[in-house]
Amino acid sequence: MRPAKNEMSSRRVAVTGIGLLTALGNDLNSCWEAIRQGRSGISRTKLFDASGFRQRSAAEVKNFEPRNYFRFTKLIKIADRKTRLAVAAATMALDDAGLGINNQPLDRTFRAESSTHSESLGVLMGTGASDLDVKDMARAIGEDPELRSAFDVSFFASKVLSGINPLWLLINLPNMVSTHIAIQIGAHGPNSTIMTDWIAAAQAVGEAAALIEAGEADLMLAGGADSSVYALAFASCQQAGLFDGSADLPPFTIGEGAAVLLLEERDRALERGGRIYAELNGYSCASFPVNSPEPGSALEAALEDVLQQAGWHAANLDAICCASVFSERHRNAERAALEKAFHSRAGTLPLVEYKSAVGHTLAASGAVDLALLLKHLHAIGKPARAVCNSLGYLGQAAAVAVSVN
Amino acid sequence: MMDAENLQQRVVSVVAAALDRNPSEIQPGHSLIDDLGAESIDFLDIRFRIETEFKIKVTDEELWEGTLYAEGTELISEQGITAEGMELLKRRMNDFRWERFPNGISKGDLPRLITTRTIVDYLKRRFEKETVAKKCSAEEL
Numbered sequence: 313m314r315p316a317k318n319e320m321s322s323r324r325v326a327v328t329g330i331g332l333l334t335a336l337g338n339d340l341n342s343c344w345e346a347i348r349q350g351r352s353g354i355s356r357t358k359l360f361d362a363s364g365f366r367q368r369s370a371a372e373v374k375n376f377e378p379r380n381y382f383r384f385t386k387l388i389k390i391a392d393r394k395t396r397l398a399v400a401a402a403t404m405a406l407d408d409a410g411l412g413i414n415n416q417p418l419d420r421t422f423r424a425e426s427s428t429h430s431e432s433l434g435v436l437m438g439t440g441a442s443d444l445d446v447k448d449m450a451r452a453i454g455e456d457p458e459l460r461s462a463f464d465v466s467f468f469a470s471k472v473l474s475g476i477n478p479l480w481l482l483i484n485l486p487n488m489v490s491t492h493i494a495i496q497i498g499a500h501g502p503n504s505t506i507m508t509d510w511i512a513a514a515q516a517v518g519e520a521a522a523l524i525e526a527g528e529a530d531l532m533l534a535g536g537a538d539s540s541v542y543a544l545a546f547a548s549c550q551q552a553g554l555f556d557g558s559a560d561l562p563p564f565t566i567g568e569g570a571a572v573l574l575l576e577e578r579d580r581a582l583e584r585g586g587r588i589y590a591e592l593n594g595y596s597c598a599s600f601p602v603n604s605p606e607p608g609s610a611l612e613a614a615l616e617d618v619l620q621q622a623g624w625h626a627a628n629l630d631a632i633c634c635a636s637v638f639s640e641r642h643r644n645a646e647r648a649a650l651e652k653a654f655h656s657r658a659g660t661l662p663l664v665e666y667k668s669a670v671g672h673t674l675a676a677s678g679a680v681d682l683a684l685l686l687k688h689l690h691a692i693g694k695p696a697r698a699v700c701n702s703l704g705y706l707g708q709a710a711a712v713a714v715s716v717n
Numbered sequence: 718m719m720d721a722e723n724l725q726q727r728v729v730s731v732v733a734a735a736l737d738r739n740p741s742e743i744q745p746g747h748s749l750i751d752d753l754g755a756e757s758i759d760f761l762d763i764r765f766r767i768e769t770e771f772k773i774k775v776t777d778e779e780l781w782e783g784t785l786y787a788e789g790t791e792l793i794s795e796q797g798i799t800a801e802g803m804e805l806l807k808r809r810m811n812d813f814r815w816e817r818f819p820n821g822i823s824k825g826d827l828p829r830l831i832t833t834r835t836i837v838d839y840l841k842r843r844f845e846k847e848t849v850a851k852k853c854s855a856e857e858l
Contacts (some may be wrong), residue, residue, distance in 0.1 A: 386737040386754070389762070478761040 325521040326581045327589040327714070329409025329574030331401035331535075332683045334670040335371035335567055339404060343670070344687040352669045354565050359393075359541040366555040370541045371567035371671030373397060383496050390482045392442055394676075395492045397570035398537035402435070402493040405533060405572040409586055434501030434529040435490045436520040437572075438512025438536035440675035442484040443544055445477070452476045489537050493572075501529045507675070510635075511597065512536055513571065514678025514702035514710035518595030520575050530577045535679035537570035552705075554639060564638040567671020571679035590686050593697075594621030594713035599704075607641065608649030611701060611709035615653035622713040624697055626654035630662055631698040633685045635677070637667040646703055664688055678702040682712060689716045721841070728836045731766045735759055743833060746812030750829045760828075767836060773843070780839055781831055797823040810834070 332339065335353025336346035346353070353371040362368045378388050381400040388396065406412040452475035453461065461468035482488070487505040494503050502523055506512045513536025520534030549555055549564060557563040581588055596617035598610040606612075619626065632650065636642035647658045654661060666684045667673075673680045682700045689696040695717045702710040725745070733740040736753050749755040755763075764780055767773075792802030798821065807815060810832070818826060 386759075389735070389737070390758070478765050479758060482758065 323525045323527060324578040325524045325592045326576050326578040326586075327573050327592065327686065328576045328581045328586045329405040329407070329411070330589060330683050330686065331404030331406075331408060331572045332570070332680065333373050333376065333397050333401055334569040334571075334673065334680060335373060336670055338373065338376060338400070340408070340683060340687070344684060347666065347669055347684060347687075348691075350669075353567070354669075354671055357541055360543055362543075362546055365546045365550055367546065367550070367563055367565065369565055371565060371569075371669075371673075372541055373539075373568045376400070381496075387492065387495065390479050391488065391492050392445075392483055392539070393568070394439060394442075394537040394539035394570065395489050397539060397568065398437060398439075398489045398535075398572065399492050399496050401535065401537065401570035401572040402497060402533045405535075405574045406497065409574045409576070411531075411574070411586075432501035432529065433497070433499040433531045433533065434520065434523060435493045435497075435499050435503045436506070436516045436523070436532055436534045437490045437493065438506045438508070438514070438516040438675045438678065439486060439489040440507070440509060440512070440538040440540055441545070442486065443540075443542040444484055445480055446542070446544055448477050448480060493533060497533070499533065501531070508704065508708060509675055510672070510704045511678055511702040511708055511710040512675040513680070514595075514682070514700065514712055515597055517573060517575070517592070517679060517682060517712055518597065518710060521592045521595060524575055524577050530580050532575045533572050534575055535570070535572035535683075536673070536676035537572075538674040538676040539568040540566050540674055541568055558640040561638055561640055561643065562668060565667075565671040567667070567673040567677075567680075569670060569673040569676045569680045571673075571676055571683045573679065573682065588717075590689065590714045590716045592712065593624070593715050594618040595710070596621065597708070597710035599708040606645075606648065607707050608645035608647075608652075608703075608709075610707050611635075611646060611649035611703055611711070612653045614709045614711040615649060615699065615701070618699060618711040618713045619653070622697070622715075624713065626656060628697055629654075629699060630692055630696040631664050631685060631688055632661055633681045633698065633700040634663050634665040635667075635681070635701040635703040637665050638672060642703055642705075645707065646701060649709070650701075678710065678712070682714070686714065686716070689714070721837075724840055724844075725833070725837050727770060728767070728833050728840070731770050732763055732833050732836070735762045735766055744812065745832060745834050746810060746814070747832055748813070748817075748829050749831045749833070751814075751817060755831075760831075763836075767840075771840065775839075775843075781828070781835065793824065793827075795824075797821055797826070806830070 330340050332343050334343050336343040354369050356368055357370045359372055378396040379385055381403045382388055452472050455475050456472050461472050486507055490503050490505045506516045508515055517534045520532035523529045524532055554564040596614040598613040600610040636646040650658050666681055685698055685700050689698055697715045700712045729740050729743050733743055736755055747753055
């Protein structure tokens with residue numbers, strides 16, 4: 313059995329800034345206000361014509377202007393939409409913490425050469441697949457009207473693919489989200505990317521916190537970004553049966569969004585007089601075989617572990633943020649995991665969920681949920697403890713324990 | 718045949734889009750690197766945009782080495798641009814800020830000489846050749 317977290321490390325991790333964009337709004341407070349009012353961000357897709365799919369709606373970010381957030385605007389051309397959303401969320405998280413570009417010269421604060429490595433700012437983001445710029449590929453394939461590529465791979469490689477944009481790779485590399493945040497903000501610390509789809513953002517937050525606990529960094533921008541409102545993503549969801557729906561659940565709805573938390577070593581935050589939103593008290597993830605007889609067993613293991621780390625009992629929780637809203641299989645798996653881990657009927661637990669309003673923001677969802685959950689805990693108006701669940705398509709799971717004082 | 722002014726405008730708007738500039742900021746004598754902030758990936762981007770805009774295929778060598786294009790003149794030596802080459806370039810690029818190179822121009826400096834005019838000149842030569850070729854084949858018929 314693992315020891316409780318505070319016995320393992322004297323370094324504690326606080327959340328001191330939050331940046332959020334979802335279909336409900338382009339900043340944390342407007343998203344939260346919409347949640348409070350019970351509004352939904354889901355509507356017919358505008359980013360592309362989804363009329364050929366079983367699901368025609370999505371939760372899209374609206375009226376988003378990347379120029380408001382990019383310091384080096386020339387780079388917008390090589391930033392795909394999820395990267396643009398991520399840069400915006402990261403910028404807002406730093407501003408929210410009082411450490412943004414507008415608050416003090418970044419060069420002085422974060423430049424690696426003017427501080428020790430651990431003093432520097434790192435970035436760890438969960439991201440999803442790219443749309444692979446299918447339009448650009450289609451344009452290149454249009455140069456092959458006889459479709460010789462269909463049966464001649466070397467022709468396809470030499471004649472058709474040589475026609476794609478030379479910046480294609482730069483735009484579509486999966487690590488570009490974390491890279492662009494670092495470039496725009498001047499973050500010279502650890503920089504990495506997690507691509508575990510639906511649980512990626514929760515893992516990014518957990519792993520970033522571990523870097524701070526281990527003394528590898530004092531500040532980490534961590535979270536997730538995803539923008540899967542395009543034909544390839546819709547086609548894969550449809551083919552996987554996600555759009556089939558079930559009688560008593562809303563149909564699976566893809567959401568766009570980016571959520572970035574500024575994680576900060578707690579003593580450092582207190583010293584500089586930073587506002588502390590919350591403390592991260594535990595993080596765990598687990599992965600069980602897909603054909604495991606108990607599909608929620610990975611989540612059950614993660615929840616038990618995270619409570620152990622935090623030194624909490626299930627009965628003391630003020631909120632549990634559920635990961636699964638749309639798919640019956642995942643919802644049932646999550647319910648079963650909650651009942652086993654907390655030895656309670658699901659109906660008696662303080663459950664909250666946000667996906668019915670912001671859609672399933674896929675690789676961003678763990679951090680989107682966490683950002684909104686922290687607003688919920690503050691709204692409770694007293695010291696509060698919560699657990700945030702993430703459940704992957706194949707049953708992989710992560711859980712994060714947070715508290716506010 | 719495309720008129721020169723139109724060609725210049727189209728090239729400037731391609732470069733402006735690639736470098737996130739307003740077309741009115743871009744002067745013919747502006748170095749893409751020193752005045753307009755172009756980096757290595759921007760040259761790939763500009764070449765691709767030129768290909769798309771003018772519906773042509775062009776290699777980097779063809780497009781960017783046009784700055785030193787002068788038939789029958791040996792412009793480059795091991796040390797960099799020759800005196801003869803400098804004289805020719807200064808005549809051709811009289812609005813370029815040559816004071817940036819007080820100690821002459823080494824081979825490594827060559828990309829800094831690229832301007833929108835480099836692209837315009839290349840395209841002019843190419844389109845002229847194509848027109849001549851068309852004329853010739855028409856006469857043959």
